Amino acid sequence: MLPLIDVVFLLLVVFIYTMLSMAVHKGMPVTLPESSVGNSEKDTILSVTINKDYLIFVNKELVDLEHLTRILEQKAKKEEKTNVLLFADKSISYQHLFKVLDRIRQAGLNQISLQADPEDQISK
Numbered sequence: 001m002l003p004l005i006d007v008v009f010l011l012l013v014v015f016i017y018t019m020l021s022m023a024v025h026k027g028m029p030v031t032l033p034e035s036s037v038g039n040s041e042k043d044t045i046l047s048v049t050i051n052k053d054y055l056i057f058v059n060k061e062l063v064d065l066e067h068l069t070r071i072l073e074q075k076a077k078k079e080e081k082t083n084v085l086l087f088a089d090k091s092i093s094y095q096h097l098f099k100v101l102d103r104i105r106q107a108g109l110n111q112i113s114l115q116a117d118p119e120d121q122i123s124k
Contacts, residue, residue: 032117033090045083046075046109050100052089065099072107083111 030051048068049057056063063071076082084104088097104112 030087030089031091032087032115034117046072047085047087048072048100048104049087050089050092050097052091054092054096056100065103068100068103069106072104072109076107076109082109083113084109085113085115087115 030049047057047059049060051057056065056068058068058071058075061071072084086100086104088100101112
């Protein structure tokens with residue numbers, strides 16, 4: 001028979017491990033470009049995703065480009081932080097990415113983090 005302290009310790013270890021292994025991702029799944037200095041931020045409030053079909057999502061909610069500024073302003077009022085994670089599929093055009101960036105800035109959100117997957121190896 002196991003002592004109670006061993007059981008409690010085991011439960012505590014399992015709980016801590018599961019909490020540390022959970023990653024919060026509010027965006028839609030897209031194929032991100034690679035970066036040698038790519039680092040995922042997990043403290044941000046809003047997630048804007050542009051998929052390969054040029055559809056825009058704010059925290060997994062489909063949004064038109066015309067309504068993006070208004071929706072971001074509404075969501076930013078609810079939260080103290082105004083950080084934005086921008087997930088853009090690597091196949092979208094540079095011009096479309098800047099249209100979305102402009103709309104985010106028009107909403108008054110200036111702390112925007114472009115997300116990328118880390119490169120496996122740096123080519124030389």
